[in-house]
Amino acid sequence: MESYLIAILTIAGIYAVLALALNLQFGMTGLINFGVVGFYGLGAYTSALVTELLGLPFAAGLAAAIAVGAVAGAAASGLSLRLSGDFLAIVTLGFAETVRLVLNNEDWLTRGPRGFIISTRPVPDTLGRDGASLFYLGLVLVLALVAFLVLERLRRSPYGRTLRAIREDDLVPATLGKNVFAYRLQAFVIGSVLMAAAGSIYAHYVQTITPDNFTTPIAILIWMSLVVGGAGNNVGAVVGALAVTAIYEGSRFLMPFIPWLNAEQMSALRFIIIGIALIAVIRFRPEGLLPEPVNLPPSRTAQSSTSQQQYQVTGGTAS
Amino acid sequence: MQVVVNALASAAIIAPAAVGFTLTFMLFRYANFAVGAFVMLGAFAAWTVNVTAGLPLWAGGIAALAIGAMTVALSDRLVFRPLQGRTGATLLLVSVALSFVLENVIRFFYGSQIKGFDLPLTGPLMIGDLRITREALAVVTISGIAILSTAALLTLTPIGRALRAVADNTSLADVRGLPVGSIQTVGMIIAGALFGLSGTLVGIDLAIDPGLSWAVTIPIIAAAIFGGLGSPLGAALGALAIGFAEELTVMFLAPAYKGAVGFMVIVVVLLLRPQGLLGVAVDRK
Amino acid sequence: MSLLSLKSVRAGYGSADIIQGVDLNVVPAETVALLGPNGAGKSTLLKAIAGVARVSSGSVTFDGQSLTALSPAERAAAGVAFLPQDRNVFRTLSVAENLAVSAWGCADAAARIEEVLRLLPNLSALMRKPAGRLSGGQRQMVALAMALMARPRILLVDEPTAGLSPRLVGETLDLLLGLAQAGLGILIVEQNARAALTRVQRALILVDGKVVRSGAASDLAAEPDFGRLFFGEAA
Numbered sequence: 001m002e003s004y005l006i007a008i009l010t011i012a013g014i015y016a017v018l019a020l021a022l023n024l025q026f027g028m029t030g031l032i033n034f035g036v037v038g039f040y041g042l043g044a045y046t047s048a049l050v051t052e053l054l055g056l057p058f059a060a061g062l063a064a065a066i067a068v069g070a071v072a073g074a075a076a077s078g079l080s081l082r083l084s085g086d087f088l089a090i091v092t093l094g095f096a097e098t099v100r101l102v103l104n105n106e107d108w109l110t111r112g113p114r115g116f117i118i119s120t121r122p123v124p125d126t127l128g129r130d131g132a133s134l135f136y137l138g139l140v141l142v143l144a145l146v147a148f149l150v151l152e153r154l155r156r157s158p159y160g161r162t163l164r165a166i167r168e169d170d171l172v173p174a175t176l177g178k179n180v181f182a183y184r185l186q187a188f189v190i191g192s193v194l195m196a197a198a199g200s201i202y203a204h205y206v207q208t209i210t211p212d213n214f215t216t217p218i219a220i221l222i223w224m225s226l227v228v229g230g231a232g233n234n235v236g237a238v239v240g241a242l243a244v245t246a247i248y249e250g251s252r253f254l255m256p257f258i259p260w261l262n263a264e265q266m267s268a269l270r271f272i273i274i275g276i277a278l279i280a281v282i283r284f285r286p287e288g289l290l291p292e293p294v295n296l297p298p299s300r301t302a303q304s305s306t307s308q309q310q311y312q313v314t315g316g317t318a319s
Numbered sequence: 320m321q322v323v324v325n326a327l328a329s330a331a332i333i334a335p336a337a338v339g340f341t342l343t344f345m346l347f348r349y350a351n352f353a354v355g356a357f358v359m360l361g362a363f364a365a366w367t368v369n370v371t372a373g374l375p376l377w378a379g380g381i382a383a384l385a386i387g388a389m390t391v392a393l394s395d396r397l398v399f400r401p402l403q404g405r406t407g408a409t410l411l412l413v414s415v416a417l418s419f420v421l422e423n424v425i426r427f428f429y430g431s432q433i434k435g436f437d438l439p440l441t442g443p444l445m446i447g448d449l450r451i452t453r454e455a456l457a458v459v460t461i462s463g464i465a466i467l468s469t470a471a472l473l474t475l476t477p478i479g480r481a482l483r484a485v486a487d488n489t490s491l492a493d494v495r496g497l498p499v500g501s502i503q504t505v506g507m508i509i510a511g512a513l514f515g516l517s518g519t520l521v522g523i524d525l526a527i528d529p530g531l532s533w534a535v536t537i538p539i540i541a542a543a544i545f546g547g548l549g550s551p552l553g554a555a556l557g558a559l560a561i562g563f564a565e566e567l568t569v570m571f572l573a574p575a576y577k578g579a580v581g582f583m584v585i586v587v588v589l590l591l592r593p594q595g596l597l598g599v600a601v602d603r604k
Numbered sequence: 605m606s607l608l609s610l611k612s613v614r615a616g617y618g619s620a621d622i623i624q625g626v627d628l629n630v631v632p633a634e635t636v637a638l639l640g641p642n643g644a645g646k647s648t649l650l651k652a653i654a655g656v657a658r659v660s661s662g663s664v665t666f667d668g669q670s671l672t673a674l675s676p677a678e679r680a681a682a683g684v685a686f687l688p689q690d691r692n693v694f695r696t697l698s699v700a701e702n703l704a705v706s707a708w709g710c711a712d713a714a715a716r717i718e719e720v721l722r723l724l725p726n727l728s729a730l731m732r733k734p735a736g737r738l739s740g741g742q743r744q745m746v747a748l749a750m751a752l753m754a755r756p757r758i759l760l761v762d763e764p765t766a767g768l769s770p771r772l773v774g775e776t777l778d779l780l781l782g783l784a785q786a787g788l789g790i791l792i793v794e795q796n797a798r799a800a801l802t803r804v805q806r807a808l809i810l811v812d813g814k815v816v817r818s819g820a821a822s823d824l825a826a827e828p829d830f831g832r833l834f835f836g837e838a839a
């Protein structure tokens with residue numbers, strides 16, 4: 001039971017990093033990324049290939065994942081950011097699907113659906129099995145904490161305010177002479193880098209990765225985490241990830257109570273509930289559990305009270 | 320030549336759905352990413368009537384149109400209408416969540432096993448070296464008829480005119496006394512029937528399983544983007560472009576990457592001509 | 605008997621009231637101008653009557669029947685025709701289609717189109733043109749024709765002469781206000797205050813959401829501080 005708890009916490013920590021990354025992209029900057037699992041999976045496989053095929057240490061795998069995440073993020077967003085948000089959405093979705101196809105089909109490199117086995121682990125050999133999982137949990141929490149602190153700092157900085165201004169209304173910052181495109185690109189790339197890093201950590205944790213580890217359901221869970229927690233709020237993203245993981249994992253224990261459902265139906269039912277819950281939260285509590293902290297620059301607040309109000313109403317879901 | 324035949328057949332499958340997607344976008348100005356799920360639902364409706372009930376496929380096709388129309392109209396009422404006035408991003412996200420729900424509803428009732436229609440075996444028609452299966456011929460004909468009727472409906476009939484008026488300027492339509500809500504519902508029913516039709520056609524060509532939903536979403540949206548998102552006919556042409564790109568990929572690259580073609584086409588369109596093939600620049604409120 | 609009657613109407617968008625207590629009456633065949641500086645709330649007042657802007661308190665009655673619970677389409681059916689200030693034609697539809705679609709639900713659409721073309725004969729030559737490609741003056745004529753398709757009893761017109769040459773301003777106003785002879789009530793928002801005042805019967809001056817002066821058009825035109833009122837300094 002205890003080791004199960006540690007395992008769930010580790011996964012929750014990784015999801016928290018993903019949710020934090022998505023919060024920077026969507027919550028703070030309004031960029032829709034439906035390809036979360038693409039960046040996540042790319043990071044995982046890059047790290048795995050670098051450590052296993054080239055025999056390099058974990059740190060090199062992580063660094064490579066980060067580099068690939070940055071390039072992929074810059075390419076996907078650079079392509080579509082000048083257009084309306086719908087285009088980024090479809091490009092990222094297509095990107096994730098293409099990554100999945102490559103992972104499944106390039107057997108010679110990824111071993112396809114059979115899975116890629118990873119022996120490199122950033123864990124001292126002297127630790128026992130339990131010690132190793134605790135150590136890994138610590139590692140994940142450190143990454144999550146670093147991500148949180150960096151993003152929270154960024155959110156409070158003038159830079160973060162600019163991102164929010166861009167999210168609310170492209171025209172205002174553009175007239176201020178700020179390069180909206182560059183800001184969006186940067187925000188998207190930082191997010192993608194974090195997702196790829198999360199992928200690397202995940203890969204060396206589970207030690208066997210298959211393309212199926214990086215499919216839509218995970219993306220939905222991450223979106224759910226952010227929307228439930230409160231888009232725009234870093235604490236919300238973390239709380240959301242914990243809550244969603246708890247509910248998702250916890251619902252496993254319901255299984256004995258509905259024995260007439262088979263495993264497939266059970267998993268479908270969980271996803272149905274998650275999907276409906278996501279729609280319901282968007283409809284009835286768009287700001288999530290923890291609404292975005294309102295700290296507009298004074299000039300904007302003073303300018304007009306109506307824009308302030310719009311800000312709050314759409315804060316959770318604005319593009 | 321064989322490539323042309325195959326490409327036409329591929330295009331014919333997604334074209335109705337791409338037209339439906341464009342219609343939805345024109346009416347409501349949001350991208351409904353649940354298209355693939357509606358198509359998949361149509362495929363399952365047709366399969367149920369055709370295989371479970373043992374009726375001919377045309378009956379399954381009619382069921383698919385009905386189920387498609389009903390699901391889309393219902394989701395419009397229950398999910399999307401109440402969110403009117405929210406940002407396009409919100410509606411987009413909701414459509415993805417909806418798609419996820421529908422996919423799993425089907426998984427719940429039908430499982431994930433691959434299914435296929437019960438079709439009588441027929442030999443292909445040979446015209447010289449050209450191999451045309453009777454199924455492909457039927458798919459292209461039916462799809463062509465559906466698209467031409469939709470185009471005729473939109474350009475020639477009063478309801479089509481009203482649909483275009485609402486798509487053009489909803490608040491003016493309201494002020495001029497048009498029953499905007501009902502007209503939008505009619506538009507959704509047409510779009511839903513087109514999704515259902517694509518579902519039936521896709522089932523003739525490919526295996527039917529819940530995962531179909533994501534596999535077709537990207538090519539459909541790619542076709543609509545290629546067509547400029549402002550004209551249903553453009554979407555049909557976009558489908559042709561996707562069909563050709565897919566066939567060329569199958570022939571010269573790897574069949575496995577057919578699914579990535581839609582994405583590649585979007586990338587190329589965005590690089591070369593962001594406003595799409597026919598459309599003017601897309602602007603969204 | 606008054607055709608349109610507003611009592612202490614407050615109206616606006618979201619939670620803010622732009623219109624702050626307006627009373628107004630229009631009787632059949634009467635022409636009334638609504639004047640005032642930019643941002644005074646003229647368009648908002650017309651929109652409130654048409655059902656496009658929210659009325660938060662007060663009453664709007666048309667022909668003795670309250671309009672407040674009706675949708676814009678229902679108000680149109682009741683006989684209220686609103687011509688918005690901008691985006692007042694369907695740009696992607698041809699002129700003929702614009703007219704036809706404005707007669708939605710009317711069995712005699714063809715007859716109505718003929719009737720409107722008799723009033724605005726210049727449109728006949730433009731019927732096949734997409735409305736988005738018309739000149740400003742042509743567009744206003746199409747918008748007016750669309751409003752008339754419903755055979756309204758009151759016309760709410762928002763700046764029909766915006767962007768027109770001075771000669772066209774006079775012609776357009778003459779044509780529009782001439783429609784009142786058939787019994788139509790007309791409430792018109794106009795920036796060309798002088799041109800409007802010489803042609804309408806009554807006028808109201810709206811400043812910051814309140815009526816600051818109203819009366820016979822000739823009286824208002826004769827007021828020595830008319831300009832000051834009009835530009836809103838007297839609020």
Ligand SMILES: Nc1ncnc2c1ncn2[C@@H]1O[C@H](COP(=O)(O)OP(=O)(O)OP(=O)(O)O)[C@@H](O)[C@H]1O
Binds near residue numbers: 641642645647
């Ligand atoms: N859709 C809207 N939402 C919120 N506020 C609005 C909206 N439309 C107008 N306003 C505000 O209402 C006020 C009155 O606007 P309105 O358009 O009624 O003025 P107007 O008298 O018609 O001016 P103009 O002569 O420039 O047309 C303005 O302060 C404007 O900013």
Ligand SMILES: [Mg+2]
Binds near residue numbers: 646647648689762
């Ligand atoms: Mg105005």
